[in-house]
Amino acid sequence: MSDKNVPSIWERYLTKEIGIEFKACLYFFAILFFYCVYRIIGGVYVASILHMAEMIFTCYGICYLQVYAFANFDEAEQLKVRECMGMAVCTLIYCLISYVGGWFGKSILPTVLFACYLLLTYFCVFLIYKYKRLIDDKTLNAELKLFQTEHKKERE
Amino acid sequence: MKIDIQRITEGEESLVLRYKEATPTINRILDILRDQDNRIWGRIDGETVVVNREDILYLESVDEKVFAYTKDKVLRLDGSLTSFLMETGDDTFFRASKSVVINVNRVISLKSLPSNRIDITMEGDEHLIISRRYASEFRRLLRGEG
Numbered sequence: 001m002s003d004k005n006v007p008s009i010w011e012r013y014l015t016k017e018i019g020i021e022f023k024a025c026l027y028f029f030a031i032l033f034f035y036c037v038y039r040i041i042g043g044v045y046v047a048s049i050l051h052m053a054e055m056i057f058t059c060y061g062i063c064y065l066q067v068y069a070f071a072n073f074d075e076a077e078q079l080k081v082r083e084c085m086g087m088a089v090c091t092l093i094y095c096l097i098s099y100v101g102g103w104f105g106k107s108i109l110p111t112v113l114f115a116c117y118l119l120l121t122y123f124c125v126f127l128i129y130k131y132k133r134l135i136d137d138k139t140l141n142a143e144l145k146l147f148q149t150e151h152k153k154e155r156e
Numbered sequence: 157m158k159i160d161i162q163r164i165t166e167g168e169e170s171l172v173l174r175y176k177e178a179t180p181t182i183n184r185i186l187d188i189l190r191d192q193d194n195r196i197w198g199r200i201d202g203e204t205v206v207v208n209r210e211d212i213l214y215l216e217s218v219d220e221k222v223f224a225y226t227k228d229k230v231l232r233l234d235g236s237l238t239s240f241l242m243e244t245g246d247d248t249f250f251r252a253s254k255s256v257v258i259n260v261n262r263v264i265s266l267k268s269l270p271s272n273r274i275d276i277t278m279e280g281d282e283h284l285i286i287s288r289r290y291a292s293e294f295r296r297l298l299r300g301e302g
Binding site: 006076115134141146147 | 266271274289292293300
């Protein structure tokens with residue numbers, strides 16, 4: 001195996017950063033959807049650019065926290081104490097920022113609903129990654145069997 | 157035993173071995189001549205042991221010492237994992253992490269893990285991990301793109 005095929009430190013760092021950017025965009029759109037639904041229900045048909053800017057920056061910050069401090073809990077193999085703690089802490093930070101930033105008019109009920117929505121989103125993302133890996137398992141094992149069969153034929 | 161070694165510049169290369177009894181030394185020489193590409197020499201408790209390359213499940217480097225694991229033996233090998241891979245030149249041996257080389261033909265199943273790592277179940281139910289650094293290369297190898 002040649003070293004040129006193994007990713008360098010820079011490439012590995014870049015992969016991680018792209019992963020964080022992807023995550024930030026994913027959660028930003030999930031939060032934006034909730035925000036838009038809240039506004040529409042309240043009879044407001046415009047969204048505040050300031051709120052959206054706060055959302056995307058909050059998402060970036062929290063995604064870094066998610067990846068570096070809470071071992072990427074939404075991609076975890078199982079939801080254990082550490083992962084659940086990560087979800088709770090991140091949700092709490094989102095809710096605090098949403099409250100201070102007035103995303104939901106500094107009302108308690110929408111903020112509590114927002115917290116529930118975030119936890120549900122985290123759980124759904126966890127399930128999506130889990131099923132993605134299950135599909136990947138099947139592909140990997142099929143390719144492994146093919147590799148072994150071809151090598152067996154070559155040896156014979 | 158009389159040893160006669162001649163280096164030639166012309167003509168066909170040949171090797172004649174004349175012996176009365178098949179001593180362990182003679183057997184080792186014969187083994188090398190018969191199947192030199194497929195044998196791995198190692199040591200167990202100071203004794204020299206030979207195993208077929210395909211019997212090796214995986215190799216591990218511990219404190220700069222290389223160990224080869226078969227189903228029932230653990231051999232200490234000379235050299236490093238890199239030198240082993242270079243000498244064998246066989247893509248069935250794959251570097252799974254800095255300290256482990258696996259024999260892909262002795263893998264029972266694979267499991268995709270978070271962060272693009274792969275859990276390998278070897279024969280004998282031993283679990284090893286392909287680190288994210290080497291996982292992409294492993295996927296390419298399985299697809300025949302390596």
